[in-house]
Amino acid sequence: MGRERLRPNREVFRDEMTMRDSIVALLADGPRTVPEIAEALDRPAREVLVWVMAMWRYGLVKELPKNRADAYHRYAPAR
Numbered sequence: 001m002g003r004e005r006l007r008p009n010r011e012v013f014r015d016e017m018t019m020r021d022s023i024v025a026l027l028a029d030g031p032r033t034v035p036e037i038a039e040a041l042d043r044p045a046r047e048v049l050v051w052v053m054a055m056w057r058y059g060l061v062k063e064l065p066k067n068r069a070d071a072y073h074r075y076a077p078a079r
Contacts, residue, residue: 012047019043019051024060024077031064033072 019041026032026040034052038045052075055061064074 006044007047009050012050015047016051016054019048020055020060023048023051023055027061027075027077031074031076033074035072037075 022041023037026037032040034049035045037052038048041048052061056063056075059078061075062078064076066073
């Protein structure tokens with residue numbers, strides 16, 4: 001795994017509104033984890049986590065129960 005360039009948080013936050021529609025459209029095909037969303041969008045998981053957590057906070061996505069304690073949470077559209 002190569003070193004990815006970390007963008008400043010202000011740039012990541014600025015992209016939230018534009019990425020929101022892409023994430024919701026991706027989740028319409030079925031629930032996914034943050035790493036799966038990041039891979040599908042070709043974006044760093046660190047950035048996707050920020051966007052998904054903001055969407056969760058505002059009720060745009062919901063967190064689904066995990067099967068195992070060490071598994072990633074899966075997210076689905078809240079509506």
